[in-house]
Amino acid sequence: MTPVCELSALRPEQGVAALLPDGSQVAVFLTFDGSVHALDNIDPFSGAAVLARGIVGDRGGRPVVVSPVYKQAFDLTTGACLDSPDHSVAVHPVRVRDGVVELT
Amino acid sequence: MSTRTLVVVGHGMVGHRLVEALRAKDVDDQWRIVVFGEEARPAYDRVALSSYVDTWRAEDLELGPLEGADLRLGDAVVSVDRDRRVVTSASGAEVSYDALVLATGSVPFVPPVPGRDLPGCHVYRTIEDLDAIKATVDRSTRRIGRHSGMVLGGGLLGLEAANALRGMGVSPHVVELAPRLMPIQVDEGGAGLLKRLVEKLDLTVHTGTSASSIELDGDRLIAKLTNGLELDLDVVVFSAGIRPRTDLDLGLPLGPRGGYLVDDACRTSDPNVYAIGECASIEGTVYGLVAPGYSMAEVVADQLCGAASVFPGADTSTKLKLLGVDVASFGDAHATTEGALEVVVNNAVAGTYSKLVVSDDAKTLLGGILVGDASQYAMLRPLVGKDVPAGLLEPGGSAELSLPPDAQVCSCHAVTKQTITDAICAGVCTDVPTIKACTKAGTGCGSCVPMLKQLLTECGVEQSKALCEHFDHSRAELFEIVRATRITSFTELVGKHGRGRGCDICKPAVASILASLGNGHVLGGEQATLQDTNDRFLANMQRNGTYSVVPRIPGGEITPQKLIVIGEVARDFGLYTKITGGQRIDLFGATVDQLPEIWRRLVDAGFESGHAYGKALRTVKSCVGTTWCRYGVQDSVGLAIELELRYRGLRSPHKLKSAVSGCARECAEARGKDFGIIATENGWNLYVGGNGGFTPRHADLLVSDVDTESLIKYIDRFLMFYIRTADRLQRTSAWLEGLDGGLEHLREVIVDDSLGICADLEAAMAAHVEDYADEWRGVLEDPEKLARFQSFVNAPGTPDPTISFREERGQRVPVLLGIPEVAQ
Secondary structure, three states: OEEEEEHHHOEEOEOEEEEOOOOOEEEEEEOOOOOEEEEEOEOOOOOOEOHHHOEEEEEOOEEEEEOOOOOOEEEOOOOEEOOOOOOEOOEEOEEEEOOEEEEO | OOOEEEEEEOOOHHHHHHHHHHHHHOOOOOEEEEEEEOOOOOOEOHHHHHHHHHHOOHHHHEOOOOOOOEEEEOOOEEEEEOOOOEEEEOOOOEEEOOEEEEOOOEEEOOOOOOOOOOOOEEEOOOHHHHHHHHHHHHHOOOOOOOEEEEEEOOOHHHHHHHHHHHHOOEEEEEEEOOOOOOOOOOOHHHHHHHHHHHHOOOOEEEEOOOEEEEEEEOOEEEEEEOOOOEEEEOEEEEOOOEEEOOOOOOOOOEOEOEOEEEOOOOEOOOOOEEEOHHHEEEOOEOOOOHHHHHHHHHHHHHHHOOOOOOOOOOOOOEEEEEOOEEEEEEEOOOOOOOOOEEEEEEEOOOOEEEEEEEOOOOOEEEEEEEEOOOOOHHHHHHHOOOEOOOOOOOOOOOOOOOOOOOOEEEOOOOEEHHHHHHHHHOOOOOOHHHHHHHHOOOOOOOOOHHHHHHHHHHOOOOOOOOOEOOEOOOHHHHHHHHHHHOOOOHHHHHHHHEOOOOOOOHHHHHHHHHHHOOOOOOOOOOHHHHOOHHHHHOOEEOOOOOEEEOEOOHHHOOOHHHHHHHHHHHHHHOOEEEEOOOOOEEEEEEOOOHHHHHHHHHHHOOOOEOOOOOOEEEEEEEOOHHHOOOOOOOOHHHHHHHHHHHHOOOEOOOOEEEEEEOOOOOOOOHHHOOEEEEEEOOEEEEEEOOEOOOOOEOOEEEEEEEOHHHHHHHHHHHHHHHHHHOOOOOOHHHHHHHOOOHHHHHHHHHOOOOOOOHHHHHHHHHHHHHHOOOHHHHHHOOHHHHOOOOOOOOOOOOOOOOOOEEEEOOEEEEOOOOOOHHHO
16 A cells, blocks of 8 residues: 555646666556546666656547657556557556545 | 660650569669750759749759769760660760660751741750840840740640740730640630630730731841731741651651651560650650650560560640630540530639530530630549549539549549549558659649549548547638637637547647737737646656757847857756757747746847747748848848848748748759848749758748849738648648648639638738737736746745766766656
């Protein structure tokens, strides 16, 4: 159970990055419908830790974040890259308890 | 390895085309090519000669470099020994040939009018002729009112010459022996309308008469016409046709109206000697148009490569805009075919005339004439000799029809519909610019561009105008929706006019539209979530996730004190520095959380955002201009700064670049920019639609010799018109290439206000200028926005552990990131 931040620190469709105790990073998103998602922050195509800074929207109804580097879309619920089946990023289970976003 | 030698006598448009065609077809490089040109300048676009008056820059007419040929300029061939197969030039050079092509062109015909050799009498054929005409006009003693000139000849070339005179501030009289203007191309009805339209433009037309004498009266020229009129003139221009130039005597037979007599393969009676273009009499006919000349060049290139090829017959169809009036003539325009029927619609009120000529059974289209509105030309010309489409001959009937595959869509480059549709269906071409690039169709006179669009539709690849899966509208439509409804948020727009939650295509496009219409700070409220990578943090993201910072340096002018500040900031934050191509300085390697600290220092020192991250005005580059330069004619730096400060922060469909050059030497490279300004003795020339990068394009001249106030007015209108109508990520060059009616239409909208929107465009720009505020200052003054510039939400201030640097040439550069396993 790792607390990340207060839910109030998140803005809809505007991701943030969080540093985990092991030195890795997650990108945390609040979508327009109010749900919270967390993915690895590292973009597998560039190696840069930037996914939190991508545009959040939907593709065919699936919520996605688009990498700000080379613009591949990643499904926020599965981590699958929708532009390249060979790539994906890890999804972190996440919940909101007492107004705090936690990785479970 | 070249084993044979081709000598080309004459370096004009047709000779130039021959070399291009042979180089393209001679894949084994069999031919060495030697070209002799009498003139000292390389071949240029004589068809566009009247446009020389706009800029007086000969290089604007250049045809492009002649590659793969030994070009000997300023050295005419003076004799040919056909037995030995050797030519001798004026300089004494002797070159042996295996094949000889005569492309000596023509000379203007000057009717034997007494006084035709007086000073102030000119012909209209070369750049030098125009220079001489201008010198006469400049020397003229008339100081009151406009200068007056006479053009003898009311054909196509005569009207071009009249247009050139107008461009020099001369009011022309056009004198034509035939009873109407353009007697070859246009009939009486069309010519009547043409006369009425051009006479509104300060031309006086005298038909059915000619000059009986020209006399000197002091330093004036007095022309007496056979109808009794006397004209008091500053200048006289003869433009009464051409004569083939055959003064190089090879002992070869000439045609009935002059010209080296050739067969349908362009071969003279000597099998090693060809003649092409205006010096050739092909089976007895001399053509004074460039298109048949180009066909002959292609035929000879084929022959030289061993292909049997014959002259396909000339398409003498013409479409042009003379003095702003559309005139087109195609096929059997004068209904000389036996039994031919004519369908004429003469609308004197609208100022349009159209005549279609059909076969006696009304089934086959034979030709036609269009004056005032030639928009149907692109569709009608390829149908000549083919079935008349249903409905075409009905009153008000227009051509909702499909061309047969073998119809020639582009007659300048002989491209058939099949060639174009094949390229479209193969997926090679998806829009007009790509069709132009891969088939050459539409790159000549441009009259077939509307047809290219139709072919895209016909092939079913006319791209859906839908911006993305979330909107069925094009960017231009969304712009109008937002403008009309005053919607200020993406959520409202997508809710009312789209679906879903948007994506990386529509969100930045909508952000740009909202910003163009002035909706506060680009990171205000929901807008922050719409911005693409760079706009999101007002800096340019680099490969390792760090950012680069570019402060605005208007016109590239900067004080030593400000240079020192930039140096100190770079030193203190360990930033890599590089001078950009836009005359400013880029500072690389800043992390997200450093950006506000860096900008606080820069803003305190008087810098502001340079928008290097935005689809917005980047820089207005300049040369040093009159302030320092010995050659400058205007203050280019002053204007560049004024323009950069006026348009800074202006959001547009794509980035905008500009430059101002202080003289015709063009050191600022303004013609490679979206809008470029070049100083003249009298003011400024404005060029638009230029581009460097992936598809370089020289900008087109929009207006010339305007004062600064008018210049800014035209740029305001141009930019706003572009912002409202372009597609997403479409630079001005591609936008202009795809614009219906092209540059001419743009000029009508921007200069003549044909749509009546100029006041609105100017008001929109005035609002932009009024509302401008520095985006970075806006961030620094707003804690809410500042809070977004942090590396980690749970560990503010902690540097991103994935970012590391090494040193190269004394500066910090990124350590390349391992891909993709870095995460584990």
